[in-house]
Amino acid sequence: MSPKLPEETSSMSRKFLTVLASTTLAGLALAAPASAADVLFLAEDVPAGLNYDGPAAAIPTSQTGMVNVMEPLVYYATKEVNSEGVSIPDFGKFEGRLAESWTFDKATLTWTFKLRAGVKGCGGATLTADDVLYTFARAKSVSGAAPIGWFLSNVGSIANFTPAVFGDKEENKKAKVLGDEVTKVDDLTVKIRQAEPNALFLPVLTIFGLMIFDKETMEKHATKEDPWSHNFVNNEGMGSFGAYCIERWTKDNEFALTANPDYYRGKPAIDRVVMKKVPQSSNRVVVLQSGQAQLAQSLTPKEYDSLRKAPGVKVGGHSGNQNLFVHMNFKSKPFDNIKVRQAIAYAIPYDAIIANGYFGQASAWAGVVPSTYPGYSAAAEPYKTDIAKAKALLAEAGFPDGKGLEAFADSFALSYVAEKETTVGPIVNAIQSSLREAGFPVTLNPMPQTQYGDRQLVKKDLPFAINEQEKPIGVDAGYATQLFFVSGDKGGLNNMINYSNPMVDDTWAKARVEPDNAKRDAMLASIQKQLMSDVAWLPVVEYKTQFAWSDKISGIGWHPDNSIRFFDLKGK
């Protein structure tokens, strides 16, 4: 190797310095988006998986990933844009997405869907009836770790989607195969048959867990061990017909999407959306405020409140389906005593929670079903803070001034999810003070989300807890009733408080298959009245799902899964 000449060395140094200077300047320009049509979205995490039958389906950020790269057959029409600039869906009006139109034959309980022609996915495939059949066949195979597709089909009473699919016996294996309940009429027509009338059929089709796969792309990634390509959508990509295509996906780090140029509703206004995991919510706030990100979510109510006055940033939201309630387990003494339950209901500091816990972005909740859901019925007389009345009820319950309650110290350990400490911490402290004033020996018991979930969903042994994470994904009062309040042996899957009332069970059994909506709503109202008088759940507040965004974009929409649809976004 010949030695370098002085000029050469000097030229190299100059080159190095030029690159150094230019890159430093570029760095100082910081993370400004590459073009006005790019959006940097700061979130608490990125999708852990895109497989709705996979292990990550229950994680909110995974759902955000799914709804932006997949597409449903039908969805809700937009109702309005609220005063905060957030669009709200109309739960009473469905519009076609991948399905152009549909009809229902009451006699045979069969829905006929006409699919749109020329719909193209990111993989280049064109939508046909085979894609719909593939989606339902995959759901019925229950081959994933958490079979949500099957579950939603079952909730919507699609024929033959029964629990017989679970197990390894010969009859189970046969039950896993798609039969004549979902059939292809021609390339763009599909028929789906229900086993019984059920108003939940169209609502379940809007949910991420029944969005349509692109068979061609999915089958390209199938293997002998994994014929339904779970690994592909768990870890690598997606085969569907959504508004965005995956450019880059590094778990625990970032999820970069580019607009699908062939999207059937038109090419999205935002070319690129990069979802970046920023674990500290305070950092999401400062980066958004500095203008280097355009969208942020999962901030604390206090942070949203502080951003409301910040220049260049907008904050908005909608009280759609997020709420906070007190969970009292009927199997834990003394919560089996209705007077104790009522006493607690009168000792909750409702107004203080709204003002100090949610900075005014919440309202009192007079029911046990989200008030925006069809079939919701408000209680005539919701509970209000009245410590004197709480004390009187406690005395009536046999515990004057709380005497005798010390024997139930374990029951009064108020559990909540430790990861939500910044949001729930001030609220549980306010509840503890107020309940202590009324005579209840309340202690606080934060625990990891997984442990809370285990005790709530599986063991069902949490005596006393604050819950602010339940949002029924089926938009219907009946769905919420079945999920949370029907007895465990009658199909109440998430009856975390071990509530059992024959009136509720029997009325729901009739309402579930009632084709007349008015009659169904009346039955649901009577159920909700009973639930409120039993204090099955103690509803506290409904709070807003909020987002913060740069004033350089608009088009934020609220959806029941609380996930932003990037297609709705517009640049200014």
Add this chain to the structure above:
Amino acid sequence: MLLRTILRRLAVGVVQLLGLTVAVFFLIRLMPADPVSRFVGINPSKAAYAQAAKAIGVDRPISTQLLHYLGLAPSQGKGLLQGNLGTSWVSNAPVLKDIATALPVTLELITMAFIIALIIAVPIGMLAALRPGGKTDKAVFVYGLFAGSQPEFWWALLFVFVFYFKLGIAPPPLGLINPMNSPPPPRTGFYTIDSLLAGDLTTFFDLLHHLMLPVATLVFILSGPIIKMVRQNMEQALTADFVLYARAAGMPGSTVARYALRAAMAPSMTLIGILYGFMLGGAVLVESVFSLPGIGQYAVRSILAFDYPAIQGVVLVITAISLVVYLLLDLLHAIIDPRLAQE
């Protein structure tokens, strides 16, 4: 001789790893929650629960699970012996792949921080010991009080606020590179090395720019204990007989200091090595503030989700790295103090 020592240490290391693997396998199963519950949030029916339990293999007897994990049950699939750390229950990706993505981020961060901290802290510690009560010594005392008074998490947030939000000289705390740009093509997993291999100097300097603040935070935190260690060991060395003899023999101060430093560095290196091993997982708070997807964050996320295979994998890999670091330290010791090699 040296080779025999290394081989013996490696053999002992393997036994240690095996013991730890088995211990961790049972310990995590004592955690107070059932990992299956996380899978059934939307459909918590008994059938769905059984399906999820089967999918992640916890429906099998615990002895079968252990043998499978160790790779001693070929009918169950590959295990540790076959180089398989299992599949994460959160990401559903192989744990080895997850760790191979996360570990280089942390190694890059803490190695840079340690190199800079050593360059700064060793001379300062030396000076403080050579002139007790002098300006450097006083400044070190004040700095020690300062740096040790708040957790690194607090300093990191403060640095972000001052250097990014107020002064605008640091990039936003959004990880290793500008999220709107593509990372360098992966070869080693270390972004800085990969960008150089790709000849992409723009990305390389962008990386350095993004690493500036997290590295500075760690240097600020790490320098305190390193200075103290060097100062203390140096003080001891300066009172040793050979220093007294050297001074009596009229050797120049700089030569005496060099002799003393050599003697002081041996115990200091041990502590620095332990600190490095600790920081592999201990940098988690700095990783979290600067959105760096490192091994610390991966470990915390795995623990909170009761993701057994990921927890086992992280413990195993961090322990293995710590063992290698300790072995290297012993070799370094032998170079600093040849008497050890003789023993």
